[in-house]
Amino acid sequence: xxxxxLVATIVAVVAGVVGFFTLLRGNAFAAHAIPNGSFAGAxxxxxxxxxxxxxxxxxxxxxxxxxxxxSRRGRRDVATxxxxxxxxxxxxxxxxxxxxNGPLVYxxxxxxxxxxxxxxxxxxxxxxxxxxxxxxxxxRPLLLSTVLPEAGRAGGISGTLMEFLFLGLxxxxxxxxxxxxxxxxxxxxxxxxxxAARAFTDRPSRAILLSxLxxxxxxxxxxxxxxxxxxxxxFFVGAISAVSYLAGRLWTARRRQLxxxxx
Amino acid sequence: xxxxxxxxxxxxxxxxxxxxxxxxxxxxAIVCGIVGVFTVIRGQAFAGEALSDIGxxxxxxxxxxxxxxxxGFLAASLAAAAAMEMxxxxxxxxxxxxxxxxxxxxxxxxALFLYLDSTQQTGSGTTVTILFGSLFALSPSLIxxxxxxxxxxxxxxxxxxxxLMLSSLSADLAAVRGIRIRLLGVGYLAALAVAVALAxxxxxxxxxxxxxxxxxxxxxxxxxxxxxxxxxxAALGVLAIWIGVLLAYDSYLWPDPGWPVSFFVVALVFLFxxxxxxxxxxxxxxxxxxxx
Numbered sequence: 001x002x003x004x005x006l007v008a009t010i011v012a013v014v015a016g017v018v019g020f021f022t023l024l025r026g027n028a029f030a031a032h033a034i035p036n037g038s039f040a041g042a043x044x045x046x047x048x049x050x051x052x053x054x055x056x057x058x059x060x061x062x063x064x065x066x067x068x069x070x071s072r073r074g075r076r077d078v079a080t081x082x083x084x085x086x087x088x089x090x091x092x093x094x095x096x097x098x099x100x101n102g103p104l105v106y107x108x109x110x111x112x113x114x115x116x117x118x119x120x121x122x123x124x125x126x127x128x129x130x131x132x133x134x135x136x137x138x139x140r141p142l143l144l145s146t147v148l149p150e151a152g153r154a155g156g157i158s159g160t161l162m163e164f165l166f167l168g169l170x171x172x173x174x175x176x177x178x179x180x181x182x183x184x185x186x187x188x189x190x191x192x193x194x195x196a197a198r199a200f201t202d203r204p205s206r207a208i209l210l211s212x213l214x215x216x217x218x219x220x221x222x223x224x225x226x227x228x229x230x231x232x233x234x235f236f237v238g239a240i241s242a243v244s245y246l247a248g249r250l251w252t253a254r255r256r257q258l259x260x261x262x263x
Numbered sequence: 264x265x266x267x268x269x270x271x272x273x274x275x276x277x278x279x280x281x282x283x284x285x286x287x288x289x290x291x292a293i294v295c296g297i298v299g300v301f302t303v304i305r306g307q308a309f310a311g312e313a314l315s316d317i318g319x320x321x322x323x324x325x326x327x328x329x330x331x332x333x334x335g336f337l338a339a340s341l342a343a344a345a346a347m348e349m350x351x352x353x354x355x356x357x358x359x360x361x362x363x364x365x366x367x368x369x370x371x372x373x374a375l376f377l378y379l380d381s382t383q384q385t386g387s388g389t390t391v392t393i394l395f396g397s398l399f400a401l402s403p404s405l406i407x408x409x410x411x412x413x414x415x416x417x418x419x420x421x422x423x424x425x426x427l428m429l430s431s432l433s434a435d436l437a438a439v440r441g442i443r444i445r446l447l448g449v450g451y452l453a454a455l456a457v458a459v460a461l462a463x464x465x466x467x468x469x470x471x472x473x474x475x476x477x478x479x480x481x482x483x484x485x486x487x488x489x490x491x492x493x494x495x496x497a498a499l500g501v502l503a504i505w506i507g508v509l510l511a512y513d514s515y516l517w518p519d520p521g522w523p524v525s526f527f528v529v530a531l532v533f534l535f536x537x538x539x540x541x542x543x544x545x546x547x548x549x550x551x552x553x554x555x
Contacts, residue, residue: 023360026359027359028309028359028360028362028363029308029309029312029359029363031363032309032312032363032366036469073540074480074484074540075303075306075308075480077306077307077308077309078303078308078476078477078480078536080308080309081308081309081311081312081472081473081476081477082473082476082477082480082532082533082536083533084312084472085469085470085471085472085473085477085529085532085533086473086529086530086532086533088395088469088470088529089395089470089473089523089525089526089528089529089530090526090530092391092395092467092523092525092526093522093523093526096521096522096523097519097522105390105391105394106377106378106381106390109374109390109394110370110373110374110377110378182374187363187366187367187370188367188368188370188371191360191363191364191367192364192367195360195364231375231378232374232375232377232378234370234371234374235371235372235374235375235378236371237371238367238368238369238370238371238372238374239368239371241364241367241368241371242364242367242368242371245360245364
């Protein structure tokens with residue numbers, strides 16, 4: 001239980017930060033697809049019995065690179081959708097070959113926070129440090145190339161490079177988040193909190209802080225609720241994310257009503 | 264004869280589950296191929312993906328209620344299409360986000376329903392059946408219902424083909440010509456929801472998008488003519504289903520028996536898409552429209 005709190009807290013911080021950029025770049029679909037790619041990785045890890053984190057890392061990085069590469073030569077949403085379903089299909093095959101039973105498939109897809117073991121905590125902390133360092137280093141160029149791609153290019157920032165780096169970042173987050181909330185629901189965590197945060201403030205630094213805060217609240221409530229009710233944690237993460245998105249929408253609508261001149 | 268026996272494992276042509284799988288799979292692939300062309304042109308692959316994941320919530324709920332999953336898929340997809348329309352899927356800005364939120368919420372619901380399914384002892388394989396499909400396990404009694412739904416969805420899209428194409432390519436021009444874009448968009452989303460529900464039934468709720476988007480995207484790379492693209496896309500979909508069913512049936516004789524049909528279908532669709540990129544006409548360095 002202590003492990004669960006610790007890991008979930010770390011995960012929420014990173015998801016809040018990276019989610020903000022996901023939203024700004026309008027890349028919600030990739031944030032949905034890369035975790036699904038890692039599903040095959042987890043399946044592969046259980047087939048050849050290595051540490052799941054290795055499988056998750058390899059496959060999410062692989063799908064990030066493939067999505068980035070394919071979307072340069074075709075429609076981005078089509079490439080993402082096909083990559084996503086292919087990786088899920090591959091995952092179902094590998095699980096079948098590994099003779100894995102239904103409950104494990106379920107916990108991979110929807111998460112099982114209470115099943116986090118001691119030897120998963122340290123790698124997660126290391127990945128977090130790498131991830132936050134990367135965001136810290138990339139903060140200005142990433143923000144610039146997201147908001148004003150032309151200005152970024154004029155300043156010598158390659159849009160393609162940034163896209164790949166960003167997808168890589170998503171892969172990193174995926175690797176650490178999957179064991180907690182599962183492949184399918186990381187997505188709620190990475191876009192629910194940031195979408196609400198962005199409705200409340202326009203300043204990037206403040207929005208990131210708020211988004212981390214909301215993600216933390218989401219995860220904590222979800223863990224507590226899952227613990228008390230015995231229902232899956234993913235359900236609570238999804239529901240709370242939807243509520244915070246709606247709150248953001250209402251707030252925006254109200255603000256717009258109060259000061260029409262501002263808009 | 265030995266050659267044929269190597270390709271078609273014994274009993275392939277006389278197996279009843281294979282017949283049902285081929286019949287249902289072909290019908291669904293044709294609908295998905297036709298509807299999918301517009302999904303790709305309108306850039307709604309993410310919406311298709313969301314609708315199909317939402318179908319997972321419906322499918323798992325239908326197990327709880329004790330009705331056939333196809334009705335659960337259908338009801339959930341239609342409801343979600345309405346919800347996405349309401350919170351603003353039609354506007355490009357914020358569209359990803361609205362889709363994503365609906366998607367996330369419904370996956371949460373799917374998690375809950377599947378959990379309840381497993382506690383209610385409806386069988387341990389529910390998760391896998393709903394999410395990844397099992398074409399060989401479908402009952403022949405579904406054929407009339409599926410055929411009727413297919414006819415409605417594919418028929419509507421074929422009849423509305425011209426205004427739909429115009430409003431997909433240039434909404435302003437369509438509005439000038441007196442086409443009611445919003446209504447058309449809603450109608451299209453409903454047809455999409457039906458197609459997605461059928462795809463979820465055949466290859467599983469979280470894999471359904473592949474059948475919808477893959478053959479269509481491949482066909483659109485091979486030809487720019489809409490009618491031809493719809494035909495090609497339906498043909499590619501049917502081909503993926505047939506080869507997938509055959510390989511899955513053969514796989515029972517392999518060292519690791521029983522590979523899932525859905526895996527073969529999805530992998531074939533992915534291959535078709537990659538292959539079409541190599542075969543398709545080159546457009547002098549110009550990137551395909553809509554790639555933002």
